Amino acid sequence: MREITRNFGLVTTFRILVDQDRRHLAAMLNQHARMNPPVLIVPLLASEYTLPENQPVFNNILSHLSRAEYLDHIIFGLDQACASEMQLLRDLIARHRINKAIIQWNDGPVFGNIYRMLSDAGMVPAESGKGKNIFLGIGIALALQAKAVGILDADIRSFDCIQLDRLLYPVVVHNYDFSKAFYTRISNRRLYGRVKRLLMDPLLLALKTKFIESKDKKMLGLIDFLLQFDYQLSGEVAFRSDLLKKMRFATNWGAEIFTLIEVYRKASSAAQVDFSIEPFDHKHQTVSEDDLSKGLTRMAVDIVTTLMNALVQGEGLDLSEAFFRDLLTIYMGVTDKLTKMYSDESMFNDLDYDWDDEEYLARNVFGACILHAGDILTAQTTDTDRLLRLANSYPQFKPCLEAGLAKAILSVELELKRSVFETPHTASWERVCHKMPEINDVLIEAIRV
Structure with missing residues (x-):
């Protein structure tokens, strides 16, 4: 167990140091669950158990x-x-034979009506999605008087129950406010976790370099906190209910970063947990260079805009074209070092590594996403001429910006502007309960139907 001191305070890392017997963790969880009953939320799509290729994965999770x-x-x-x-x-x-299961059927009449109530009250965005799904599940868990709440994806191909034990252990046994999983992403003898490795880490390191140069300690607090996490984008998290009541949740692809920013501002203790001793595998997103609204490209834009929005609103960052120009230059230098590092590490582990592909993804695709997010933040208008100017000013992005991406950027411009200046998010359940005092009774009645 490693403790790191930062501006945030103590962030504890629980690492797997020896082979663990599940009975050891389960026994402690069973003991402490009597006082801190935990509830687990599993957001899922019907396709995750109806499609033949997904059925073995989901059945293993249920087992x-x-x-x-x-x-x-x-x-x-x-x-x-x-x-x-x-x-x-x-x-x-x-x-x-899973006992005490609740199906929150979001497209059904009961929960559909609850969503309308919440939307009419301004508590959730109108658009459906995973963020709203989890938000309502949290409301149900709090209405059930849960003391701890875990969230687990339904597409984990390598899931084992001891992974859940590890995730919940800091929150249930040691009363940490927050726990987040980290793991190594390997599939088909290749490193994955591309957004984390080639966008998130180098972007944070580039920001840290800029803020060290400007001696801006306020900005460094949040950046240092995010850099402590081995896998900032993991979806497996757990919360104490006291913190959870105050949390807001983003409903775009920036949800994981938004959650960590909320934890930085509202929690008093946080932990990360080594989730799996074996390489961890779940569904991979595709790279969609010609459509900004899909796959890793959309995820990258949402992550950049969510982070920058937080620095502007919470830390008072003053953005300019010069800021993003410098940031992009530093980011490129960092990615050059990281791609070599991942090549060396892959060779050490006898893994396949396509250096050219990873370099292209970092420099041309993710770099273009950073550039576009910055241009939206600092420009008043958007037109084809501006996009062509970007392509001409940054030749390395020309294939990405001109080969269909420019047209896609224009088609989603208004949506992206909304996500930049105000990341789409829910209200906190503390706020919901204040405005809708009857909501707990409504939720309890819903799960009895």
Whole structure:
């Protein structure tokens, strides 16, 4: 267990140092769960158990969840499902003998009406998605008087119940406000986690370099906090309910970074947990250079805009074209060093590594996303001439900006402007309960239907 001191305070890292017997962690969780009953939220799409290629993954998750006796409830937040698909999920849960399961059928009449109530009250954005799914699941967990809440994705190909034990251990046993998983992403003998390795880390390191040069300690506090996490973009997290009531949640691809920023500002203790001793694998996003609204490209833009928005609103960062020009130059230098490092590390582990592909992704795709986010933040208008000017000013981005991406940028410009100046997010449940004092009764009644 390693403790690191930063402006935030103490962030504890729980590493797997020896082979762990699950009974050791499960026994402690069972003991402490009597006073701190944990609830698990599993957001999922119907396709994650109806498509033949996904069924073995989901059945393995259900099989392992059935062993987590310390869980008070498991909430399955189900999106994009018809009535028959909802019933299929119910049957699968029963087949695996999972007790105290709740199906939060978001497309059904009961929870659909609750979403409308929340939207009419201005508590959630109108657009549906994973962020809103998790937000409502949190509301249900709090209404059930959960003391700790975990969130687990439904597409983890290498899931084992001891991973959940590790995630919840700091929060349930040691009363940390927040716990986040980290792991190594390897699939088909290649390193993955590309957005984290080739965008998130070099962007944070570039920002740190700039803020050290300007001696801006206020900015460095948040950047140092984010850099402490081995995997900032993991979706496996756990919270104490006292913190969770105050948290807001982003509903775009910047959700994980937004959550860490909320933790930085509102938590008093945080931990990260070594999730898996083996390489961790779940669904991979595709690179979509010609469509800014899909895959890793959209994720990258949302992450950059969410982070920059937080620095502007919370830390008072003054953005300019010169700032982004300098940032991009530093980012390029950092990615050059990191791609060599990953090449060396892959060779050390006898993994395949396509240096050219990773360099292209970092410099041309993610670099173009940083450039575009900066241009939106610092420009009053957007037109084809401006995009062509960008392509001419930065020749390395020309293929990405001209080969269909420019047209895609124009088509989503208004949506991106909204995400830059105000990251789409929910209200906190503390705020919801203040404005809608009847909401807990409504949620309890909903899960009884």
